[in-house]
Amino acid sequence: AQSVTQPDIHITVSEGxxxxxxxxxxxxxxxxxxxxxxxxxxxxxxxxxYFSGDTLVQGIKGFEAEFKRSQSSFNLRKPSVHWSDAAEYxxxxxxxxxxxxxxxxxxxxxxxx
Amino acid sequence: xxxVAQSPRYKIIEKRQSVAFWCNxxxxxxxxxWYQQILGQGPKLLIQFQxxxxxxxxxxxxxxxxxxRLKGVDSTLKIQPAKLEDSAVYLCASSSRPGTEAFFxxxxxxxxx
Numbered sequence: 001a002q003s004v005t006q007p008d009i010h011i012t013v014s015e016g017x018x019x020x021x022x023x024x025x026x027x028x029x030x031x032x033x034x035x036x037x038x039x040x041x042x043x044x045x046x047x048x049x050y051f052s053g054d055t056l057v058q059g060i061k062g063f064e065a066e067f068k069r070s071q072s073s074f075n076l077r078k079p080s081v082h083w084s085d086a087a088e089y090x091x092x093x094x095x096x097x098x099x100x101x102x103x104x105x106x107x108x109x110x111x112x113x
Numbered sequence: 114x115x116x117v118a119q120s121p122r123y124k125i126i127e128k129r130q131s132v133a134f135w136c137n138x139x140x141x142x143x144x145x146x147w148y149q150q151i152l153g154q155g156p157k158l159l160i161q162f163q164x165x166x167x168x169x170x171x172x173x174x175x176x177x178x179x180x181x182r183l184k185g186v187d188s189t190l191k192i193q194p195a196k197l198e199d200s201a202v203y204l205c206a207s208s209s210r211p212g213t214e215a216f217f218x219x220x221x222x223x224x225x226x
């Protein structure tokens with residue numbers, strides 16, 4: 001069955017520190033992978049996506065993610081976190097051959113001064 | 114390009130009442146999703162349309178929830194009668210084709226009292 005796992009429910013980092021949010025997926029077809037961010041009271045905003053090609057993808061707000069097929073992972077990274085990055089982050093998986101769009105349970109990020 | 118529009122933004126109703134939400138997707142997007150997001154959880158797919166046909170409604174509580182997408186554009190989601198556990202944010206999203214990136218509206222926050 002298709003699924004997306006985000007092992008970390010909550011992460012706290014200091015402003016200026018590096019960040020890595022984990023995402024593992026299980027999908028029968030070749031996946032399309034996405035990271036979304038949700039600020040309080042807001043809808044979901046797409047940070048970046050992977051369809052094919054270069055496994056390291058760049059997104060908005062200085063985020064990047066790396067697709068590792070062997071590990072079924074698509075971890076999100078940022079070299080230096082800003083206080084405004086505090087939000088909920090969701091990994092999602094879809095596919096060209098599939099119909100559905102699955103979300104993980106999310107990771108809540110707190111940034112401390 | 115206009116985004117996904119949803120209304121209302123907030124709704125408070127008493128249990129056993131009915132409520133309807135409206136969504137206008139991005140122009141030209143054939144795929145439309147309705148998600149339910151309970152506080153602290155990831156979005157859960159309720160129903161997916163491709164044009165005006167239902168692709169997946171396996172997680173839609175059909176005894177109380179209904180949705181339609183007349184003419185393959187706007188969509189409405191209805192709950193009748195509402196229960197306390199229906200309190201959540203209802204997100205509408207659209208994409209140009211299934212499995213690719215979905216663009217989200219701001220959501221409707223429903224509180225059932």
